[in-house]
Amino acid sequence: MRACPALFISAPASNQGKTTVTAALARYHRRLGRRVRVFKTGPDFLDPMILERASGAPVYALHLWMVGERGCRALLAEAAQTADLILIEGVMGLFDGTPSSADLAATFGVPVLAVIGAHGMAQTFGAVAFGLARYRDDLPFYGVLANRVASERHAQMLREAIPEGVRYCGHVSTMDDVALPGRHLGLTQAAEVKDLDARLDRAADAIGETTLRELPPSVEFAEEPCEQPPRLLEGLHIAIARDAAFSFVYPANLDLLRSMGATPSHFSPLADEPFNADALYLPGGYPELHAARLAANATTAASIRAHVGAGKPVVAECGGMLYLLESLTDIDGAQHTMLGLLPGHAKMQKRLSRLAMQRIESRHGVSTGHTFHYSSVTTDMAPVLNATHATTGKEGEAFYQQGPITATYMHTYWPTNPAAAAALFRGEPL
Template identity: 60%
Template sequence: MDDAFSGSPGDARRVPALFISAPASHHGKTTVTAALARCYAKRGLRVRVFKTGPDFIDPMLLAHAAGGVHPAYQLDLWLAGADACQKMVYDAAQDADAILIEGVMGLFDGQPSSADLAALLGVPVLAVIDATGMAQTFGAVAYGLAHYRAGLSFAGVLANSVASTRHAEMLEQGLRPGLNIRYFGAMLRSADTALPERHLGLVQAAEVPDLAARIEHAAAAIGQTGLASLPAPVSFYAPSNVDASAHLPLTLLGVRIGIARDAAFSFIYPANLDCLRVMGATLQFFSPLNDAELPDVDSLYFPGGYPELHLQTLQNNLSMKAALHHHHACNKPIFAECGGMLYLLGSLTDKSGNAAAMTGLLPGRAVMQSRLQGLGYQSAPMPGGVLRAHTFHHSMIDTPMVPQAIGERLHNTSAGEKIFQVGRITATYLHCYFPSNPTAAAALFLPGRK
């Protein structure tokens, strides 16, 4: 493998890389990406894994599959920008033996799409196609993906959820010689490799007791395909623009931020943590589920997650609630996103009708719904400036609070999410991406503002 170069932005680092995509969601992209990561990591290779888009759950699984040394960062062209995405992968390439990027939805879905990111980075696309109920038409789907966009590097296709050896043969027959599409083989349908799901996507990695065994089964299956060999090297370049995050002012120097992190609150961008640290903040993690008190901090950050799955535990942790009320009474900042906001309300009701008392720091209640209630990119006008953000939730809130601001959707199809302020609490359904405006992010946590 070539040594890494240093110096000008035009210098490159060559690393085997693959972009795993599909015709749509639910074709098995995460399983295949995790299987590849584990397959390569078991050989002692240093694998770095990324996830396209704003997803929180898939990256946890991918990081686990790759060995858990590094978090799996989100590559999002709208939230982060092309230069930041390019830099994250370039930085990872400096000490990686392989880079895997899982796409989002279908290859060409969305604006920007997975194809846009693959083209920007120059990483060949592997199309994973769930072949359930399909035979030779597999070739037509593969051909469409390979040729829909001129100039997109296409590595080949993998058949997933294949019923039998005979089924695999029929699928391969659809890839006629003249199509010139590489067939990497098939992964047979197996309950041993399936990843469990719930209403916000896959079940979190820490909640799947046999996750390691499932990934091992998938890695063994991928090892029997043409993907067992490392993909071809790709040249990764530093972005032409200087990385502004490396020169951020130490706005949060000396500020101690307590961050809720447990099974109920885990939806947080690793880049957000990096951004806070670069600005000088000291991060301390605590568990609203298990801890009796807060760490000694100046500000609090409640990310999203699954509080609705832990109603009784959150309700019964009275000492944590008291500590939060004391923090708020001292006029210390609290920033809460989505599930974090639900925890600050008076009560939360799950889809079965079970209700529990939450902290009561914010007036109102939240009720889980059977259908998705909010989805998409938005600009979030926060007290310190506009942050780019994303929303994805199944609950509705009933509150007398008047919003301080309202998010603006990237595609103006409906009203944006509300942003509430009560004292030093800022709460919203929006998951904000701090590197999009570090100054605005810092303002959420700076103590002393009235």
């Protein structure tokens, strides 16, 4: 057992300010010289970029289904060995989803702070706080923080509305220069927010005016024996596209590649960089925002074509798959020529195409992951496998294999099945 102060930041719904408050807490305590480790509940690539900037450490996913209880326990125990504070940001509302943020917090005994966007309400704030605090008897509830508060008088009304037995941790005022900007998949990527550090510092200053300036209670995290995966990728050099167009990568996936003996390196298709490697990983991201530039960059395109021509494995997820198709039509209707290494055309749309936890069963067993995209693909390719929805069992994303390329919309969490991940990068059939 290892004890470490820990706090789970949740809310009654999305868009309440969870990420801003979590980042503010991380930055505030980091400025005091504390080692802060932050985790994000569920599949997310964008919030962790902000939280990593705030805390100075990589941000890993926790989810009782996708990562698994044992995987979550191992990550928390490892963090507790060196951290002075552990923060976990929830997903959606506290009780939303199966499993929910509340399930995760209860499983590991992490006290919950509820961030409630108080704009447009007064005394009702107390009812919302009471409901969150009392809805489940097994949930260790820490307190509530009022966000987006209009004035000191507004703050006073909120504070007076809190029922006895519920801790009021203070408030954060409405500040446009603190809120984090977003786009269609969520928050804007950290590297693209030019004044991000200034925003984080202002948010940290605001947290310093609340009771959250004090460390939360310590939580004991039990150690989970970790089995080292077999070194199935010994000596393999994997080139990974990494820039503003291709950035959706789980840190745990990269850790797994290294632990299996691979050597990852990064290159930028947006910078038109060449590469030479044994295998290629094209992760998801925002190719649709950079389609014209990608279409014009001949050096990277030539490297990828040569790689495929040599029969070397390619793993392409979501946006990475779109880059390999014949064309990509952006949200304004402009069609851009892509690499043409897979038959088919992608089209962006304003409405969400699919959002779900999914599982894929290959000859190596079951792997978990998720899908989240605003595009659709028209192709003559026949899937070699289809994922299934985590809760309904309905058919999910297709997996395509053509030559040395494996492509899918699904973002797979590779640590759930190291053998299956290794097979991808060895170019083996699913």
